[in-house]
Amino acid sequence: MWSVQQNEQPSADDIVVDLLVTAGRLTRLAGAISEDDVPRAVLRALAVLDEHGGIRVSEFARIDRCSQPAATALLGRLVTDGLATRTRDPQDSRAVLVELTPAGRTRLATARRAFAAAMAPGLADFPLDRLIRLDTDMNDLLTALRAVARGRQ
Template sequence: MSQGLGADLLAVVARLNRLATQRARLPLPFAQARLLSTIEDQGEARISDLAALDHCSQPTMTNQVRRLEEAGLVSRTVDPSDGRAVLIRITPKGVETLRQARVQRGAAIDPYLERLTPEERATLATAVGILRRLLDEASAPVTTR
């Protein structure tokens, strides 16, 4: 019995992500790449915000951010709205490392995509565009009238 389109989509995406991660040679551990991607998406964020997004404790997130900072992938700056807090942002080295991770994960999936017919690849490309739009709409600020 089908769980619904949303549940099916999430299950397939999760399996695809696991496949890509298992088969790729990543320049950093997957959990760090995922956090780096979150930081890139946020632009800059407090550690407490990153912990909330990752559903972990603030001390756990502090340790994860420290590892990325030691590798030169993120930097800390003082939060202009609260001098006691810091904002985490991705560095140019972090952007490049994340790009490499994405290329490697994509390369792990490419052999399977090559097996698709041209029509199937076109359908998949259309679906990716639809998913991007869905994500853009979901992350857009909500406006009230």
């Protein structure tokens, strides 16, 4: 938890750091205990394309914080596997947009369901209303932070 003294109130920064660490740990735990074998990089790529729609390779690389050659190779693998398509960017005929195919959406949904199934036994005694509240709160937080992110783009 927060790295503050017991009697001190944590700062918003301390709480956000803890939320980010916990979210990352939850994701890694789900991947480790899930029977789905999709590589983390592939799952991340599918999730980025799902969230952002058709995007340029350079934008994907920025979002995923990888090099453009690494993004090109990863997205090329998704295209080869039928999970994404490349189309000409209508704004710039020299560029391409990469987006999920229906098979890519299905693959992402399958992996996410496998993660949920793997975690379900650990949540059997966790109150449903608390899970709903956590989900709502995390989505509210995401909405607020997306507004900040839009201001930086």
